[in-house]
Amino acid sequence: MSRHPRDFHPLLRLLHWLMALMVLAMLFIGVGMVSTAGPLYPALLALHRPVGIALLVLVLLRLPLRLLTGAPPLPADLPGPQKLVAKASHVLLYASMVGMPLIGWAMLSAGGYPVVAGSVSLPPILPHDLQLYALLRLAHTVVALLFFALVLAHLSAALFHGLIRRDGVLRSMTSGHRR
Numbered sequence: 001m002s003r004h005p006r007d008f009h010p011l012l013r014l015l016h017w018l019m020a021l022m023v024l025a026m027l028f029i030g031v032g033m034v035s036t037a038g039p040l041y042p043a044l045l046a047l048h049r050p051v052g053i054a055l056l057v058l059v060l061l062r063l064p065l066r067l068l069t070g071a072p073p074l075p076a077d078l079p080g081p082q083k084l085v086a087k088a089s090h091v092l093l094y095a096s097m098v099g100m101p102l103i104g105w106a107m108l109s110a111g112g113y114p115v116v117a118g119s120v121s122l123p124p125i126l127p128h129d130l131q132l133y134a135l136l137r138l139a140h141t142v143v144a145l146l147f148f149a150l151v152l153a154h155l156s157a158a159l160f161h162g163l164i165r166r167d168g169v170l171r172s173m174t175s176g177h178r179r
Ligand code: HEM
Pocket: 023, 026, 027, 028, 029, 030, 031, 033, 034, 048, 049, 052, 053, 055, 096, 097, 100, 101, 102, 104, 105, 108, 115, 140, 141, 144, 147
């Protein structure tokens, strides 16, 4: 993640906003799903699985594009520790976007449940093992909570840059021009 072009690649910006919407939807669908034992449960799960797998496919396209095209540099007057936190939080956001769908897929595999994404039935990525299922089910909840907190911190940071510092960082992900 070291190249410094003037702007984010337009496809990276498109993927950022598309995936941000999908991630938010997934977090709310997930929580909604486990909070209902009613008739909505199967419909929510039928939405949760394919959107989660689509996120995995998109992040696997986004990461190489990001590594190839780089990111514009953060403002020169931003303190070093803030730059470090920004970069670390982006790495963690990418890790969550890869990790959450993989944990979901692995969890259903270990539980012996089908992993259906639309009309495609995906193969299990782990053997049937109920102890492993219980562990991954817990991991799916804990990582989702951490992901939620990270997204909230990221949103606050974006608003801090856009409304208080007005340093072009928010603009670099919207209209595309940092300066
Ligand atoms: C970015 C991707 C994902 C996010 C953000 C996400 C988020 C969540 C959240 C917040 C919950 C509720 C957890 C709880 O309160 O205990 C949940 C549950 C669940 N998720 Fe995901 N998930 C993702 C991907 C996936 C994928 C790819 C699958 C399967 C292929 C999956 C399968 C499930 C299942 C089966 C449940 C629990 C249903 C239950 O125990 O009743 N998730 N997810």
